[in-house]
Amino acid sequence: MESELYAKVPERANFVARLPGSGGGPSLMLLSHTDTVVADAAEWQLDPWSGELRDGEIWGRGALDMKGQVAASAVTLATLAREGFRPAGDLVFAAVADEEVGEGFGLPWLCAEHPDAVRTDYALNEGAGERIELAGRPFYICSSAEKMSSPFRLRVHGRAGHASVPGIADNALVKAAPLIEKLAAYRPELELGPETSVLVEAVAGRPLEAAEALELARELDPAAAELLEPLLSLTLSPTMISASERRNVIPHLCEVVVDCRLLPGQTQAEVEPLLREVLGRGDYDLEWIEGRGGTRSALATPLWDAVESFVAEIEPEAAVLPVCVAGFTDSHWLREAFGTVAYGFFPTRTMDPQLAARLIHSADERIAVDDLELAVRCFRHAAVQVTGSR
Numbered sequence: 001m002e003s004e005l006y007a008k009v010p011e012r013a014n015f016v017a018r019l020p021g022s023g024g025g026p027s028l029m030l031l032s033h034t035d036t037v038v039a040d041a042a043e044w045q046l047d048p049w050s051g052e053l054r055d056g057e058i059w060g061r062g063a064l065d066m067k068g069q070v071a072a073s074a075v076t077l078a079t080l081a082r083e084g085f086r087p088a089g090d091l092v093f094a095a096v097a098d099e100e101v102g103e104g105f106g107l108p109w110l111c112a113e114h115p116d117a118v119r120t121d122y123a124l125n126e127g128a129g130e131r132i133e134l135a136g137r138p139f140y141i142c143s144s145a146e147k148m149s150s151p152f153r154l155r156v157h158g159r160a161g162h163a164s165v166p167g168i169a170d171n172a173l174v175k176a177a178p179l180i181e182k183l184a185a186y187r188p189e190l191e192l193g194p195e196t197s198v199l200v201e202a203v204a205g206r207p208l209e210a211a212e213a214l215e216l217a218r219e220l221d222p223a224a225a226e227l228l229e230p231l232l233s234l235t236l237s238p239t240m241i242s243a244s245e246r247r248n249v250i251p252h253l254c255e256v257v258v259d260c261r262l263l264p265g266q267t268q269a270e271v272e273p274l275l276r277e278v279l280g281r282g283d284y285d286l287e288w289i290e291g292r293g294g295t296r297s298a299l300a301t302p303l304w305d306a307v308e309s310f311v312a313e314i315e316p317e318a319a320v321l322p323v324c325v326a327g328f329t330d331s332h333w334l335r336e337a338f339g340t341v342a343y344g345f346f347p348t349r350t351m352d353p354q355l356a357a358r359l360i361h362s363a364d365e366r367i368a369v370d371d372l373e374l375a376v377r378c379f380r381h382a383a384v385q386v387t388g389s390r
């Protein structure tokens with residue numbers, strides 16, 4: 001198989017392998033990242049770097065996020081190549097160096113510097129795939145959209161003074177307090193995007209308005225409502241504040257950082273007037289810190305069909321639900337650079353999804369071998385379905 005390392009710096013190389021298509025068919029990338037977050041061995045029951053197999057599970061940092069998917073994707077290409085599979089469109093395996101911290105060694109760098117290596121029509125990446133039960137019915141979650149991480153800073157202005165004589169100053173920290181309360185009290189208008197409409201209809205059995213859907217979720221299961229609510233609107237969470245550096249100096253400036261997540265398709269330009277209306281007039285500046293992600297892929301695609309037909313094969317009574325996830329993955333780089341249809345789907349049905357969610361980026365991360373094997377079956381199925389066998 002053709003393979004190549006692409007590196008901005010040698011110790012952070014990206015690996016790309018390719019089964020070239022015979023021409024004409026759509027191309028598919030199995031995308032994964034090789035870096036992990038840190039692990040503190042003292043918190044773990046087993047050595048986090050051991051990769052130890054115990055009771056049907058492989059232990060180690062990155063087992064779920066996402067060295068399991070790196071391995072399953074590599075096995076997919078290797079076995080198909082060994083069997084003589086000849087795709088019509090290119091089948092690509094990309095294991096990129098830098099996703100967790102995002103310092104520009106990984107996929108964004110590849111998209112900018114080596115676009116031909118990573119441009120495909122379709123991509124399967126991390127983000128979802130877990131089997132869940134809702135209203136007594138099994139579903140597999142496939143992420144097709146991501147919210148935009150769009151934090152902003154409020155700089156609230158006042159006038160400094162000695163803290164023993166508060167009357168002579170204008171305390172910026174005190175002026176920030178009502179602004180924070182207004183942000184916390186704000187209830188944005190709820191709306192159903194395309195993914196969430198499909199999800200709600202699949203679970204409820206009929207189309208619902210956003211508010212109705214949230215009400216129904218609250219009746220069915222408070223956990224479902226917690227998951228649904230952030231998919232219906234932007235969210236605002238004030239998380240950081242700084243003011244005076246000295247106890248006896250009244251601050252002339254107070255900075256509040258707000259973690260804000262926009263719905264895919266929402267822009268900072270359309271949200272900013274809303275925020276200013278919520279905050280009202282005052283001595284403050286509002287400045288966006290960044291805007292990342294916030295992309296979606298269409299649902300009626302050959303890759304979606306491949307995910308559905310795989311699920312139908314392993315569990316005929318289960319359905320695939322599209323979700324918009326609150327965080328973002330590398331998928332947004334592909335969508336932005338090439339218009340790639342990218343989904344997050346790594347099917348899991350053996351490990352409890354709530355346990356898996358707790359183990360990611362935490363101690364005792366591990367993956368069920370059965371789930372790894374399931375993913376290989378899924379990726380092989382998708383590769384053959386999408387890139388074509390002739």
Ligand SMILES: [Zn+2]
Binds near residue numbers: 066099
């Ligand atoms: Zn990850």
